[in-house]
Amino acid sequence: MTIWNLGSINADLVYDVPHLPGPGETLAASGMSRGLGGKGANMSVAAARAGGRVAHVGAVGADGQWMVQRLLEYGVDTRFIGEVDAVSGHAIIAVDTSGENLIIIHGGANRAISMDLVGRALAQAEAGDLFVTQNETNAQAEAARMARDLGLRVAYAAAPFDRDEVQAVLPLLDLLVLNEVEAQQLEAATGLAPDALPVADVIVTLGARGCRWYGAEGARDFPAFKVTPVDTTGAGDTFTGYVIAGIDRGLPMPQAIAQAMRAAAIMVTRHGTADVIPDLKDVQEAQF
Ligand code: ADP
């Protein structure tokens, strides 16, 4: 089946600095690197590396075609990534010598996705396909409703930002994946703990402690694999992309989660985001 991912595409612009700049300070970077990132792009790459057939639905500006190209190289269907008259989404990341960071995110083109594009993409979908979205684009609730009406299973990864969005999206979902902070934010916004949410499967990821799955038979804990972390960026996105690809392939949830946790554990041992997400072979060969 196909995984339709309405998601952000960001350029991660990483600057090495001697210290994090303060107000009014101009600082020269000692190095710079550019990578593909954004929750949406990361999940598309992760699901594709996990063996899923993934179509990314999103937008970039004229400056972002290199990111579309890279997604294509990673095996993602990019036909439904539009080019819009806006700067591409990006993150400006300063990292000091102790590894402390400072991040500025600009949504840009990610917030200018047209429903027309979403409609053209989902017109190609088949009942039983999976639709996934996060909180870094516009059109999430509308697109999720369209997907649901077409008979797709709907997943959301992250906490919707505002109360209205929460109310609009929650009833449409089959699967919700949150980290611990997002689970707390969602509980504050709705008064509902993860086990009380109106969603069949909820997974709360707990960093180095693993994750907890709330399904039809109650809650079940999965301890994380033991690794020495060097960069936890993208761990959650890798986890979600793998879980979704596993579900798409018909794996029972505990197996999809186990495989996702292996992939996420490898991810925290690597620097970078989309460009370094492990593939199934890495995941199956890893010794923990
Ligand atoms: P996010 O990146 O969204 O904040 P988490 O930090 O909860 O998400 O991590 C997602 C998953 O990645 C966890 O459920 C776990 O399986 C794995 N993971 C994260 N950090 C570690 C770690 N230090 N060691 C092993 N696995 C980890």
Ligand code: NA
């Ligand atoms: Na992360």
